[in-house]
Amino acid sequence: MAGQPQREPKRPGTADPPMVRIALIAIALAFLALFLFIPVIAVFAEALQKGIGAYFAAIADPEARAAIRLTLMTAAIAVPLNVTFGIAASWAIARFDFPGKQTLLTLIDIPFSVSPVISGMLFVLLLGVRAPLGGFLAAHGIKVIFAEPGIVLATIFVTFPLAARELIPIMQAVGSEEEEAAIVLGAGGWQMFFRVTLPNVKWGLLYGLVLCNARAMGEFGAVSVVSGHIRGHTNTMPLYVEILYNDYQFAAAFAVSSLLTLLAIATLIAKRFLERRVVPAKQEQDNLAVKVAA
Amino acid sequence: MFGRRLKLTHTLGAIAVAASVVLGVGAAHGAQVTLLNVSYDPTRELYESINAQFAKDWKAKTGDDVTINQSHGGSGKQARAVIDGLEADVVTLGLAGDIDAIVEKANLLPSNWQSRLPDNSCPYTSTIVLLVRKGNPKKIHDWDDLVKPGISVITPNPKASGGARWNFLAAWGYALKRNGGDEAKAAAFVKVLYKNVPVLDSGARGSTTTFVEREIGDVLIAWENEARMAIKLFGADKFEVVYPSLSILAEPPVAWVDKVDRGHGTAAVSKAYLEFLYTPAGQEMIAQNFFRPRDKAVAAKYASQFPSMSLLTIDSDFGGWKKAQPKFFGDGGVFDKIYQPGG
Numbered sequence: 001m002a003g004q005p006q007r008e009p010k011r012p013g014t015a016d017p018p019m020v021r022i023a024l025i026a027i028a029l030a031f032l033a034l035f036l037f038i039p040v041i042a043v044f045a046e047a048l049q050k051g052i053g054a055y056f057a058a059i060a061d062p063e064a065r066a067a068i069r070l071t072l073m074t075a076a077i078a079v080p081l082n083v084t085f086g087i088a089a090s091w092a093i094a095r096f097d098f099p100g101k102q103t104l105l106t107l108i109d110i111p112f113s114v115s116p117v118i119s120g121m122l123f124v125l126l127l128g129v130r131a132p133l134g135g136f137l138a139a140h141g142i143k144v145i146f147a148e149p150g151i152v153l154a155t156i157f158v159t160f161p162l163a164a165r166e167l168i169p170i171m172q173a174v175g176s177e178e179e180e181a182a183i184v185l186g187a188g189g190w191q192m193f194f195r196v197t198l199p200n201v202k203w204g205l206l207y208g209l210v211l212c213n214a215r216a217m218g219e220f221g222a223v224s225v226v227s228g229h230i231r232g233h234t235n236t237m238p239l240y241v242e243i244l245y246n247d248y249q250f251a252a253a254f255a256v257s258s259l260l261t262l263l264a265i266a267t268l269i270a271k272r273f274l275e276r277r278v279v280p281a282k283q284e285q286d287n288l289a290v291k292v293a294a
Numbered sequence: 295m296f297g298r299r300l301k302l303t304h305t306l307g308a309i310a311v312a313a314s315v316v317l318g319v320g321a322a323h324g325a326q327v328t329l330l331n332v333s334y335d336p337t338r339e340l341y342e343s344i345n346a347q348f349a350k351d352w353k354a355k356t357g358d359d360v361t362i363n364q365s366h367g368g369s370g371k372q373a374r375a376v377i378d379g380l381e382a383d384v385v386t387l388g389l390a391g392d393i394d395a396i397v398e399k400a401n402l403l404p405s406n407w408q409s410r411l412p413d414n415s416c417p418y419t420s421t422i423v424l425l426v427r428k429g430n431p432k433k434i435h436d437w438d439d440l441v442k443p444g445i446s447v448i449t450p451n452p453k454a455s456g457g458a459r460w461n462f463l464a465a466w467g468y469a470l471k472r473n474g475g476d477e478a479k480a481a482a483f484v485k486v487l488y489k490n491v492p493v494l495d496s497g498a499r500g501s502t503t504t505f506v507e508r509e510i511g512d513v514l515i516a517w518e519n520e521a522r523m524a525i526k527l528f529g530a531d532k533f534e535v536v537y538p539s540l541s542i543l544a545e546p547p548v549a550w551v552d553k554v555d556r557g558h559g560t561a562a563v564s565k566a567y568l569e570f571l572y573t574p575a576g577q578e579m580i581a582q583n584f585f586r587p588r589d590k591a592v593a594a595k596y597a598s599q600f601p602s603m604s605l606l607t608i609d610s611d612f613g614g615w616k617k618a619q620p621k622f623f624g625d626g627g628v629f630d631k632i633y634q635p636g637g
Contacts, residue, residue: 129378129379130379228375230364231363
């Protein structure tokens with residue numbers, strides 16, 4: 001990249017020797033190939049080892065469809081809830097000072113620091129029929145653990161911090177000047193929120209949403225503990241992959257895995273796209289703030 | 295006449311809290327019955343065929359449609375889930391001790407459950423064998439060969455897996471007999487054996503995939519049915535079964551879960567489902583899936599498939615699961631004493 005139009009026969013003194021550059025690039029590429037490209041290619045190769053017909057048959061299987069449906073449903077509930085919560089929490093933390101603010105920040109992070117399996121166990125201990133609360137719900141015919149609601153709850157728990165964590169720094173960086181201006185100019189509370197606050201954080205919000213969704217669809221540990229593994233009913237896609245693998249249906253296991261892999265790739269692309277948007281948006285805000293201050 | 299089990303609706307509102315309430319109830323139409331069979335690991339293939347046949351028979355007999363859902367995992371883990379509220383209409387687990395645990399901790403069925411069906415509620419038996427790679431490259435012929443240095447043994451964790459407990463007791467029984475009943479020597483034997491175990495999976499099926507698919511280990515201690523199924527699926531050119539000089543009669547029991555059935559109104563169909571296992575048609579499927587049938591005629595028909603072996607039994611040699619479970623696998627029991635991870 002260094003010398004653009006005219007080629008210099010001698011390298012400038014500030015550049016690294018070619019050997020070092022080549023070695024570094026080779027190491028980085030080899031590492032990527034080893035840990036990323038080869039496994040991703042392997043997933044698709046294994047998935048297609050019995051042909052494209054078998055691949056689609058595996059995905060169209062009623063149990064596979066049930067797993068896909070449950071995964072989508074879980075994400076459809078968990079993601080909007082966590083995004084709503086994320087907006088509320090980041091708003092509260094960025095705009096107001098209140099006692100316990102640090103504690104709230106720490107609490108939001110709890111699901112990150114707890115192993116997902118423990119999160120799942122926590123719900124079994126709290127809502128299993130042996131527990132007072134779970135027993136009460138069961139007595140009223142409400143099934144939570146080993147049924148869909150338990151899976152949704154566990155997913156909400158593990159994806160809880162993702163949107164909030166993304167929004168808090170952006171809200172703080174944006175500051176409240178524009179909102180104050182809107183109020184001064186006569187905007188109502190909701191008007192200000194939808195016209196000023198939300199557009200200011202929209203890329204960060206989308207970014208959080210993408211991350212939250214990826215985790216919600218891919219979660220294994222917590223969901224495995226509360227699922228009960230009833231075939232065709234309480235298996236999400238990651239759990240179904242494990243079952244297929246243990247049923248010696250390796251090609252089908254990889255076929256369903258490939259769907260999750262595609263989701264991961266789509267997430268990466270969306271993430272890349274959104275990151276570009278988030279950073280300029282922040283810089284724009286900073287420039288604006290500088291101008292206002294001047 | 296049994297009632298109809300409510301089917302979960304999948305329609306959900308936007309609010310999860312409301313959704314979790316809605317999920318408990320829904321519409322039931324026609325005579326549609328759903329059973330949940332909570333089973334242990336190696337019965338996946340068996341119950342797939344049993345379920346299809348039973349549903350057909352039940353439809354012909356009563357006109358009702360029955361759908362049997364399956365859940366599989368390590369036997370102990372599955373019992374734990376039922377105790378915590380997994381609504382099993384029937385349990386078909388790896389050993390009686392696990393169903394006893396459900397009685398003890400959750401009181402979902404009466405303590406005399408084992409006398410409600412023939413043969414101690416065990417419609418099929420199996421035993422513990424050794425699966426080795428084709429040609430038996432490490433020359434493994436009996437339990438003694440498993441404690442030799444450099445032999446890598448695959449077996450699941452007895453804390454979570456029923457099969458693993460049978461494996462443990464088979465090895466223990468052999469060592470005890472060999473050492474004239476000296477328990478300290480038997481303990482030393484199994485201690486060395488478990489030192490040779492590089493991966494302790496949580497269920498029998500996990501161990502089989504470790505051995506068969508990931509190609510780890512020289513020998514897999516396995517259910518006979520699991521070992522034979524692996525050979526059927528992966529080819530006789532890859533593995534072979536070694537029958538040790540002494541093993542154990544493994545009796546996996548079945549039971550309907552009264553309290554759950556009462557709630558679901560599925561008592562009659564649950565009972566009929568388990569009784570189907572004892573019919574000649576059921577026994578035939580059992581034999582085809584490499585479990586040893588109880589029915590004499592079916593057993594005779596498949597005799598060549600099941601070599602006769604010298605077998606210990608849990609009741610006469612170990613005093614039953616009620617005694618064996620705490621002694622060997624309870625907290626601070628024999629297994630805890632001899633097994634130190636990484637040690």
